[in-house]
Amino acid sequence: MKRWRLAAPALALALGLVAGACGDDSDSASDTTETTAATGGEGRTLTIALGGPFSGASKATGDNIRNGATLAASEVNDAGGITDGPLKGARIVFKEFDDAGVPANGAGNMRTIIDDDDVVAFVGSGISDVSVAMAPTASREDFPFLSAYASSPKILEAAKDSKSVFVVPPTFPAYAFSVTDELLRAGHTRPAIINGTGTYGDGIADLVVERLNEKDITPVAKESFTFADTDFRTQLAKIKDADPDSLVVVGLATIDALILTQADELGLDVPVFDPGGITNNDTFLKAAGPLAEGVIGNTPTLASRDTPATKSLRDRYTAATGQSVVPDPAVFSYEGVRAVAAAFAAGATGRSDLPEFLHRIDIADTGVGALRFGEDGSRIGGRLYVFKITGGKPEFFRGYEQTGPRAVKEVPLA
Amino acid sequence: MELFLTVCVTSVTLGLLYALFATGLSLVLRTSGELNLAHGDSLMLATYVGLGTASVAGSRALGVMAAAAAAAAIGVVVYLAVYSPAASRRRAGMAGLGFLPALGVALVVRNIAVWVDPEGSSPAPSLFAGDRVNLFADYRLPAAGWWVLAAGILVPLVLTLLLRRTVTGRRIRAVADEPVLARLAGLPVTRTLAAGYALAGIVGGVAGALFASFFGQVFISLGWQATLKGFVAAVLGGLGWVRGALLGGLALGTVESFVSGYLSTRFRDVATFALLIGVLLLAPRGVLGQGRLRTI
Numbered sequence: 001m002k003r004w005r006l007a008a009p010a011l012a013l014a015l016g017l018v019a020g021a022c023g024d025d026s027d028s029a030s031d032t033t034e035t036t037a038a039t040g041g042e043g044r045t046l047t048i049a050l051g052g053p054f055s056g057a058s059k060a061t062g063d064n065i066r067n068g069a070t071l072a073a074s075e076v077n078d079a080g081g082i083t084d085g086p087l088k089g090a091r092i093v094f095k096e097f098d099d100a101g102v103p104a105n106g107a108g109n110m111r112t113i114i115d116d117d118d119v120v121a122f123v124g125s126g127i128s129d130v131s132v133a134m135a136p137t138a139s140r141e142d143f144p145f146l147s148a149y150a151s152s153p154k155i156l157e158a159a160k161d162s163k164s165v166f167v168v169p170p171t172f173p174a175y176a177f178s179v180t181d182e183l184l185r186a187g188h189t190r191p192a193i194i195n196g197t198g199t200y201g202d203g204i205a206d207l208v209v210e211r212l213n214e215k216d217i218t219p220v221a222k223e224s225f226t227f228a229d230t231d232f233r234t235q236l237a238k239i240k241d242a243d244p245d246s247l248v249v250v251g252l253a254t255i256d257a258l259i260l261t262q263a264d265e266l267g268l269d270v271p272v273f274d275p276g277g278i279t280n281n282d283t284f285l286k287a288a289g290p291l292a293e294g295v296i297g298n299t300p301t302l303a304s305r306d307t308p309a310t311k312s313l314r315d316r317y318t319a320a321t322g323q324s325v326v327p328d329p330a331v332f333s334y335e336g337v338r339a340v341a342a343a344f345a346a347g348a349t350g351r352s353d354l355p356e357f358l359h360r361i362d363i364a365d366t367g368v369g370a371l372r373f374g375e376d377g378s379r380i381g382g383r384l385y386v387f388k389i390t391g392g393k394p395e396f397f398r399g400y401e402q403t404g405p406r407a408v409k410e411v412p413l414a
Numbered sequence: 415m416e417l418f419l420t421v422c423v424t425s426v427t428l429g430l431l432y433a434l435f436a437t438g439l440s441l442v443l444r445t446s447g448e449l450n451l452a453h454g455d456s457l458m459l460a461t462y463v464g465l466g467t468a469s470v471a472g473s474r475a476l477g478v479m480a481a482a483a484a485a486a487a488i489g490v491v492v493y494l495a496v497y498s499p500a501a502s503r504r505r506a507g508m509a510g511l512g513f514l515p516a517l518g519v520a521l522v523v524r525n526i527a528v529w530v531d532p533e534g535s536s537p538a539p540s541l542f543a544g545d546r547v548n549l550f551a552d553y554r555l556p557a558a559g560w561w562v563l564a565a566g567i568l569v570p571l572v573l574t575l576l577l578r579r580t581v582t583g584r585r586i587r588a589v590a591d592e593p594v595l596a597r598l599a600g601l602p603v604t605r606t607l608a609a610g611y612a613l614a615g616i617v618g619g620v621a622g623a624l625f626a627s628f629f630g631q632v633f634i635s636l637g638w639q640a641t642l643k644g645f646v647a648a649v650l651g652g653l654g655w656v657r658g659a660l661l662g663g664l665a666l667g668t669v670e671s672f673v674s675g676y677l678s679t680r681f682r683d684v685a686t687f688a689l690l691i692g693v694l695l696l697a698p699r700g701v702l703g704q705g706r707l708r709t710i
Contacts, residue, residue, distance in 0.1 A: 060533045230629050234674040237420035254535040267552020287537045
């Protein structure tokens with residue numbers, strides 16, 4: 001009996017070594033799916049790892065990510081699964097990985113996801129710091145990683161040696177440059193900036209400064225805060241002391257509302273610009289109340305867009321969730337799943353060749369616009385629409401299209 | 415000059431809020447020896463209760479009372495259901511892990527709050543009456559700011575009177591100073607400690623209501639912030655009954671505001687914790703230190 005106790009693990013180890021020796025260097029984790037390719041995808045499933053803050057303070061973002069992804073999967077599955085290619089007929093299912101908005105959790109999840117042979121791709125992460133923590137591992141293993149919502153340039157920088165990391169939303173430069181261009185267009189020459197620290201806040205704020213510097217303008221003040229802060233009066237007093245003619249705020253919905261309230265208390269009354277895509281949001285509008293009037297911001301979703309794809313997305317999302325507006329995290333996770341489905345329909349057979357096919361997809365209209373990726377994995381053709389909050393809701397007046405990793409051009413509203 | 419005055423006002427308002435957070439923590443720490451890591455989350459959940467009550471009942475005063483009552487109730491329930499039994503087991507050989515039940519309670523309370531407010535934050539109408547008042551230049555301090563000042567003066571006074579002049583107060587102090595003797599003398603130790611938790615909860619509930627009213631928002635993250643800032647303030651001040659928390663809170667608010675105002679926000683936490691380390695090295699029991707940690 002004692003001998004068998006030792007023999008069983010030894011036998012398992014030996015079998016494992018033999019199996020390993022018989023394999024090659026290709027991604028063995030994708031074998032399950034690639035075997036499916038020979039027999040077609042009918043009755044098979046494609047498992048996508050869905051990640052995000054499904055608990056904790058950013059749970060609402062995670063819930064939106066889940067809603068968008070679920071909607072895309074149900075559209076694909078209700079239409080009979082993947083529409084073409086070797087996996088025609090395969091259905092999409094999810095495995096959820098909660099990162100609670102903590103980068104270390106995301107990095108740990110990434111390892112688990114890659115080690116799970118069933119998973120063909122990752123869609124998700126609602127926070128840039130989390131995506132930045134996950135991307136290097138995905139990149140090293142050539143694992144298909146689609147960052148939904150998080151869009152810091154650092155995500156792609158962390159993955160520049162591979163082609164497997166994609167950022168679904170327009171990237172930070174598109175957000176920062178479009179609103180900074182509006183600030184310049186309005187003739188402001190003495191802007192001040194107040195931003196949260198970290199990948200998102202510093203990232204966007206530095207790009208705003210970069211764009212201003214291109215026009216020989218230097219912010220008269222640049223103050224920062226942490227996202228746990230609630231009192232910004234000291235920073236705002238310093239800003240007021242510098243006598244700005246405009247204020248760029250890079251925060252989150254509730255923080256932006258607090259900043260506007262406290263600026264009002266201090267008598268700092270200047271036009272406010274939001275380059276972070278934050279203020280087209282019920283939470284902000286409700287919290288800021290009348291102080292939201294006049295804020296200029298941007299968002300990838302245009303309320304008046306009425307293409308068939310947009311109407312379909314909006315109607316189906318409303319039917320599924322009861323919400324009248326499709327929030328940004330939901331839009332991008334929806335698009336991420338649609339991108340994976342399109343890549344499989346185009347001929348991908350598993351996780352190992354999925355990145356190659358993701359680079360080739362060209363969806364004319366996902367509901368918010370065209371979806372295709374550039375060489376570096378950033379979205380090409382993604383749009384941002386600039387608005388001014390008027391009468392308690394955003395009034396859109398200009399569109400911008402991302403034409404490269406660090407380039408935008410003005411486009412008509414459509 | 416306007417910047418200097420703004421920094422001074424922020425030092426006092428923030429400092430007094432921190433002092434109120436610290437008072438509850440300090441009270442429990444001195445009474446039972448427990449570092450109640452759930453204090454902040456309890457007062458955060460109680461603030462939601464207060465705001466909900468005010469909204470339903472249409473009465474601000476009821477809202478504040480509900481916040482105080484809810485925080486007191488959470489404190490008592492948690493003490494009787496978790497901390498007290500855990501302390502008995504700890505005495506039986508699990509010393510050194512005293513903070514774990516508190517951490518668990520904090521997580522449970524926080525998750526209940528996430529269920530209450532899935533967005534993680536909500537606008538909070540002021541639970542304290544009044545309008546903004548012009549202080550200097552264009553600075554108009556919200557009404558809740560004046561209430562923070564009032565509470566910063568009144569709460570320590572009332573607490574001091576309560577602890578010195580009432581039977582329950584004297585029992586709390588007796589149990590805190592000599593728990594074994596108090597038990598041998600026949601004092602109802604469990605009930606007295608529960609009263610300590612209730613008192614800490616009441617102060618916490620009022621602090622939460624003031625915080626939400628002052629900022630016009632209530633956040634789930636307020637829970638951890640209140641615990642962290644309150645703990646730092648309590649340690650700085652020295653775990654006294656009231657004076658230590660008050661001094662520590664004001665010191666913390668002042669350091670944070672002046673470093674943010676005249677250096678950079680990025681150095682704020684470094685300065686705060688450098689001060690904390692300095693105080694602990696020079697005066698391990700805090701500036702007005704008189705407390706002692708029995709079981710952490």
